[in-house]
Amino acid sequence: MNDTEVTVVGNVVDSPRRVRLENSAVTNFRMASTARRYDSGKQEFVDAGTLWVDVEAWGELGGNVARSISKGDPVIVRGTLTTRSWESEAGRRSAPQIRATAVGPNLARGWSDFHRPARPAQAVGQETGAVPESEPTPEDEQSARALADEFTGGDYGSGSGPLYEVDSEDSSLEPARV
Template sequence: MSATKITVIGNVVNSPSRVRLQNGSVTNFRMAANERWFDSAAQAFVDGASFFVDVECWGELGGHVSQSISKGDPVIVVGNMRTHEWESDQGRRSRPQIKAEAVGPNLAKGTADFARVQRAQAAAPAEDTAPAGADLGSVDDLVRGRDYDDAPETLHQSDTPDLAREPAHV
């Protein structure tokens, strides 16, 4: 069976909620993707239809989402689309749902501070990697040949006055 892969860009509608189940943890939130375009005749932005979708994030992803994402945040969600169906007093009901593979902040709308999760290494570190537990946060701790190459052919000169400036987006 093939899955329907989808990427949705929108805003978080409610605060993510984390639930622990017998088979793991899941974090759920709802998001809205809104159509918007510039109407040149009216010289104004026009809002179109909205698409609401439930997002479920399992395991580690769910934990990161519950710690990082809040109501109102602009996000990008990548995952598999499916239809959630259930029986209610009004009969059979359904709504779209995404089982997320990745969730991240939309950096077109703001900035983010990313903190990589430190994982325990299962095997001994390879010759060209940093030793386990090494703090690579300081420039002084970097080792030439292991962490970077400074040969002339690896560096690219740029002359900043020659670079075109991007227009500011409001």
Template sequence: MNDTHVTVVGNVADSPRRVSLRSGTVTNFRLASTARRFDAQTQQFVDASTFWVDVECWNDLSGNVSGSVSKGDPVIVQGMLSTHSWEGENGRRSTPRIRALAVGHNLARGTGVFRRTRAVRPAEPGAAGDGAPTDGGALPGEVEDLVPGRDYEVDPETLYGADTHDLTAEPAHV
């Protein structure tokens, strides 16, 4: 296969839109990734060109993105790049599109809290299934309880807030 896998770092440019279709649920949003460069004349970093791309997230990722990502959030998107084409009133049009495999907040720009979700396992053939999980797990879309020994957080006291008052700002990457 000749899929073009990409990772794009940028900001969510519009509110994510979630739609249910026969083939599953999809959440779409527009991503803006603006390059920065150092201007030797002004001795400052300045914005260069902006890459605009549509992002589509399917099924479980769709629900997680629509519940976690908002307009303006700094994110990292990893997925397969393609070109979406259509016939418009001014002729043939096209735009780049990423079918996301993973979307996450850019923790270089802020902090985050992760809540694990777990899907329900399919019922065994012949088992009485009412759609409720049989293993004590969460229903789809619900937050799963943390399990000591498997998760990093045992209790809230194990996590410490960042004390940034004495840190110097890192220069932007060129």
């Protein structure tokens, strides 16, 4: 396979949205990663370009993201980079998207308390009765993309201005909806 694996460090710019589908569940959020460089003429750090990217986290990872990540949080996301495309009134549109394999807080910007979910003790030869979430089916992924288009109105809008203004130092935190 020729998957493009990426790691992106940035800030969550909207509250994660958890959606249950027929066979699985997905959590979506948007993040921004702004490059900074030192300007020796100004003797200060200045912002360079910003990468805006949609993130989808499936299954148990998505549930943990919905419980743990909020708007404004500094995060590190690892996953497969793709381009999501759709038709809008303005024509064909596209946006980068990461199918996350790992999401975590950026501990260079603060601290965190990690909680491992309790696993029920299992007797030898007995089933727990719990049904694990399966990998998403193509129908689940199509439903998730349709919901994402509905959430964004199918388009991010026109103009060259930023989609979101984020200052992680001043952002108010909003809890994820589970």
